[in-house]
Amino acid sequence: MFKRRREARERQDLQRAGQEMWSYFRSIPTPLEELDEEEARERAAADPEPAVAEPVAAVDDFLPPDFVAPSQRExxxxxxAWPGPLVVDGEIITCSHCETYRDWVVLSLQGRVWLRCRAGHETHGTGLDTAWFNRNSGPMTEEHASYQDGIRFLGH
Structure with missing residues (x-):
């Protein structure tokens, strides 16, 4: 009986100490807040009147044509390439023809996602959409003239 009371008292003491610690940390201003306050005071002291914005010359900020990525329409x-197993909604996707479950080429064409196994079987990726493709694909590094050139580049 006394052991339970002591343990309950110790738990309450720990909770109280934790609450005090968090209230202390919440009361301390963050370094960014301190910098913002100091910067505001310095600006108010140095420049009492707002400055009039001068017109800025127009600058051509377009990238050279070699650096511009082609649009989706082009x-x-x-x-x-997706070398490992492809898991969608907790299930590993397998090829319906040859039962392979890894080493895919994932294609995003006209708003749909297609899967191609090493043997060349293609199927619609159910449960996959272009948003999934965009989240999981890296930056575009190569551009190919044909579908077969791209497949060969990826090693299939």
Whole structure:
């Protein structure tokens, strides 16, 4: 009986100490808040009147044509290699023809996602959409003239 009371008292003491610690940390201003306050005071002291904005010369900020990525309209689609197992909604996707479960080429064409296994079987990726493809694909590094060139580049 006394052991339970002592343990309950110790738990309450620990909770109280934790609450005090968090209230202390919440009361301390963050370094960014301190910098913002100091910067505001310095600006008010140094420049009592707001400055009039001067017109800025127009600058051509477009990238050179070699650095501009082609738009989605100019490309037929995007593809990426997926070497490991592909898990969608907790299930491993397997090829319906040859039962392989890894080493995919994932294609994003016209708003749909397609899967291609090493044997060349293609199927619609149910449960996959272009948003999933965009989240999981890296930056576009290569551009290919044909679908077969892209497949060969990815090693299939």
């Amino acid at each position: 490309m037929a689609g995007l593809m990426m």
